[in-house]
Amino acid sequence: MSGTIAKPDRLTCAPSRAARELDLKRGEFDLAVNLGLIRTVPGEGGGGRRVTRAELDRLRAEDGFPDALRERVAIAGTNEGAKLLDVTPTRFTSLARFGLLVPVRFYLNRYRTVVWLYLAEELRQFATEESNARLLTGRVPAEMRERLKAGLDRRPRNWRGRHIGFLLRQAGDDPWAHAAAVACLLDPADVAEVVGDPYERDHLNRCRPRLPAHGAPGSPAADRAQELMTASEPDEVAWFRADLAHTMETARRRHPAPRPAPEQAPEHVPASGQVPASGQVPAPGQVPGPTSAPEPVAAPAEDRPVPPDHTPSHGLLGWLRRRGRRPTG
Structure with a gap:
C-alpha cells in the first residue's frame, strides 16, 4: 500500500552495513563518523548509532565517491x-x-x-x-x-583534546552523555570528587561512551593505553573537572539520576506479631481474639538483673540463690 510507513530498520542501517555500502573499512568508517563526515542517529530502543538511508544516498552522490571519502580519512x-x-x-x-x-x-x-x-x-x-x-x-x-x-x-594530550571533540559531537545536546564523555577521560578519583552522589556516578557509567580498546582488560597494553587516555596535566585536569561540574548541574535539572524506590512501610500486624489461630487477618477496627499462648510479660525494671560481662557457669540457679530466693516447683 502506498500509505504504508517503512519500518525503522528499513530507514537506517547498522555501522557495519553502512561501511560496506560506502566501500570503507570499518576503521575508516569509524574515523569518518568521528570527524563528522558521516552523520549518525541514535538507534531504536537505545541500541547503538545507525546511519540513515538518506545519509548513504547523500555520500554516494558526492563527486569522486568513494575515493574522495577514503582520502579524507587516510x-x-x-x-x-x-x-x-x-x-x-x-x-x-x-x-x-x-x-x-x-x-x-x-x-x-x-x-x-x-x-x-x-x-x-x-x-x-x-x-x-x-x-x-x-x-x-x-x-x-x-x-x-x-x-x-x-x-x-604533547601527543597524548593533543589526542585527548581531539577525542573529546569526537565524543561531544556524538553526545549532541544530551547533558548526561556530555558529562559521561568528559568523565571517561578523567581519573575515577577526580570523577568521585566532582560527582559525590553514587547514583549519579552509576548513571554516568551507564552513559559512558566506548573508548578504543587496546589489549585484554588488565593487560600491560590496556593499562598503558588507559594511562594515555586519562587527563594528567594539572591545567588539563582542571578544565575537564570544571566542564564536568558545569554539565552535571544541567543534567540534574533536566533529568535527575534514577534512584531506587523508597521502601514501603510494612503492613499493620497485631501487636503480638502472630496471626490469629483461624489463619485470617482481622478486618480493620476488629479486635483480634486471644491466642493460644499469651506473650510473656517483662519483669519490672527494678526486678531485672543487670547483665554481667559474661554468663556464670551456674546460670539462673546461682543468680536466684544470690538473690535469696529459691526456685519453686
Missing part, C-alpha cells in the same frame, strides 16, 4: 608522515611532540611501543602553509629544542 604513521612533509622521521617526531601535529589515533605494537597516527590530509595542508616552512628546513628553533630536551611530549 592516516599516516611517522615514516609516511615524514615523506608527506619531506622531512626526516626524527624531525617529524619533534614537530609532533611539540604539539604542531595532532594525532588522530594510536595503537600499541607488540613491543608495547605507542604508534601515533595522523590524518594525511592535515599533514599535506601543514606542508603547504608558508608559515611552517622554517619548521621543515634548517635548524630546529631553540625554544623547541629546549622543550623537547626537557621531555615535552
Whole structure:
C-alpha cells in the first residue's frame, strides 16, 4: 500500500552495513563518523548509532565517491608522515611532540611501543602553509629544542583534546552523555570528587561512551593505553573537572539520576506479631481474639538483673540463690 510507513530498520542501517555500502573499512568508517563526515542517529530502543538511508544516498552522490571519502580519512604513521612533509622521521617526531601535529589515533605494537597516527590530509595542508616552512628546513628553533630536551611530549594530550571533540559531537545536546564523555577521560578519583552522589556516578557509567580498546582488560597494553587516555596535566585536569561540574548541574535539572524506590512501610500486624489461630487477618477496627499462648510479660525494671560481662557457669540457679530466693516447683 502506498500509505504504508517503512519500518525503522528499513530507514537506517547498522555501522557495519553502512561501511560496506560506502566501500570503507570499518576503521575508516569509524574515523569518518568521528570527524563528522558521516552523520549518525541514535538507534531504536537505545541500541547503538545507525546511519540513515538518506545519509548513504547523500555520500554516494558526492563527486569522486568513494575515493574522495577514503582520502579524507587516510592516516599516516611517522615514516609516511615524514615523506608527506619531506622531512626526516626524527624531525617529524619533534614537530609532533611539540604539539604542531595532532594525532588522530594510536595503537600499541607488540613491543608495547605507542604508534601515533595522523590524518594525511592535515599533514599535506601543514606542508603547504608558508608559515611552517622554517619548521621543515634548517635548524630546529631553540625554544623547541629546549622543550623537547626537557621531555615535552604533547601527543597524548593533543589526542585527548581531539577525542573529546569526537565524543561531544556524538553526545549532541544530551547533558548526561556530555558529562559521561568528559568523565571517561578523567581519573575515577577526580570523577568521585566532582560527582559525590553514587547514583549519579552509576548513571554516568551507564552513559559512558566506548573508548578504543587496546589489549585484554588488565593487560600491560590496556593499562598503558588507559594511562594515555586519562587527563594528567594539572591545567588539563582542571578544565575537564570544571566542564564536568558545569554539565552535571544541567543534567540534574533536566533529568535527575534514577534512584531506587523508597521502601514501603510494612503492613499493620497485631501487636503480638502472630496471626490469629483461624489463619485470617482481622478486618480493620476488629479486635483480634486471644491466642493460644499469651506473650510473656517483662519483669519490672527494678526486678531485672543487670547483665554481667559474661554468663556464670551456674546460670539462673546461682543468680536466684544470690538473690535469696529459691526456685519453686
